[in-house]
Amino acid sequence: MKELISKALSNARDYSEIRDFHSVSGGSINQSYFVKSEENQYFLKYHPNPPQNFFEIEKQGLELIRKTKTIRVPEIHAYSDHQEEAYLLLEWIDGESNSQTGALLGQQIAKLHENLGEGHGYSSQTFIGTLPQKNKLFNSWKNYYCDYRLKSQLELGIEKGRIQGKRLKNLNKLMNRVDEFIPNNIKPSYLHGDLWGGNWLAGQKGYPYVIDPSFLFGDRHFDVAFTELFGGFPSTFYEAYQEVSPLEHYYEDVKELYQLFYLLVHLNIFGESYGGSVDRVLDYYVG
Structure with a gap:
């Protein structure tokens, strides 16, 4: 070494x-x-x-x-x-959070999301964890999310034997109904793409940093939904985000739909310990 x-x-x-x-x-x-x-x-x-x-x-x-x-x-x-x-x-980032860190993180992620790409997705393959994520740029976020995010994890789950039976039937049913939940005309925001609590940290004077991105362009609510899946973000993060860029009315309709992608990733990497969470989301939307 x-x-x-x-x-x-x-x-x-x-x-x-x-x-x-x-x-x-x-x-x-x-x-x-x-x-x-x-x-x-x-x-x-x-x-x-x-x-x-x-x-x-x-x-x-x-x-x-x-x-x-x-x-x-x-x-x-x-x-x-x-x-x-x-x-x-x-x-090397070395620091500690202070009373302002969460709010700064929320404000700055909201500002990041104000930057827009030319389409949804990305121009080349990326990775989520070590799983390859095929990509291209779409005009429609809902088409990209269904065809290149959910479908890619469905195919991998079938290959690994982790998506079958009722789970497979419900996931296919949901993919055919994403129009009911994801609106049209979503802007392609700059997204971190893997924004869980372990991928931000505090530097000197408590200033926040983000690390380990799985970058893409897409619905900003995709990033926000993942922050809520496993925790690790203070309430001040959400308050500050909302002040800069209020969440759209449809957020609660799509939050778990967007979290589903990350649950499928965890199912395919770590196994059936995430199967119950996947099934719960599928039952919520189509069960």
């Missing part, structure tokens, strides 16, 4: 000595390390056998968010997608 870290630092034009490195918590997909050189401190994500362009896609998402100048993301120092030495070297 020290050899890989040295190579990463060299690619970041940091030629100083490594003072310290040790593993840290950072999710279940990558190995994560704190790295300290004579010049700087870093966060290194390493994957021994990543999918093609895995860290390149994450880098693209971070850069797109950064360019909006709405919410902070870690600085990207270097990356590689070469097999057996794939890594992403980022700025």
Whole structure:
């Protein structure tokens, strides 16, 4: 690992000595390390056998968010997608939340969502976790969400034997009825795409940062719905978001429909422990 870290630092034009490195918590997909050189401190994500362009896609998402100048993301120092030495070297973020952090996070995510793309989806394959997410740009959000989000997880679930029987019947039924719940003329907002409580953190003076995006353009309520699925966001986040960009009247109609995508992802990655939650949502809409 020290050899890989040295190579990463060299690619970041940091030629100083490594003072310290040790593993840290950072999710279940990558190995994560704190790295300290004579010049700087870093966060290194390493994957021994990543999918093609895995860290390149994450880098693209971070850069797109950064360019909006709405919410902070870690600085990207270097990356590689070469097999057996794939890594992403980022700025080390070190701070604590304060009384203003939640509100700032809500305001800044709302401002991020004010930025618009030319269509819904994305121009190339991305990843949700390690699962590939096929993409292209659609004029219609509801068509993209049904054909490229729900359908992709349905197909994977059939392949894994996790979507069958009543679950398969209900999911197909719901996909045929998305017009009843998702309105037309939704704007293609810039979305983080994987906005759960583990993908934001506080830096110096409590300023919020977002990390690990699965970037796409789409309905801003898709991001907001995921924040409510597993928690991790204070009430001040929602209050501040609403002040900047009030949620549309249809949000409660689509919230669980949008959460369904992430529950299907978890079902396909982690197994039947998420099956009951998937079935509950399907029963709510079509049962």
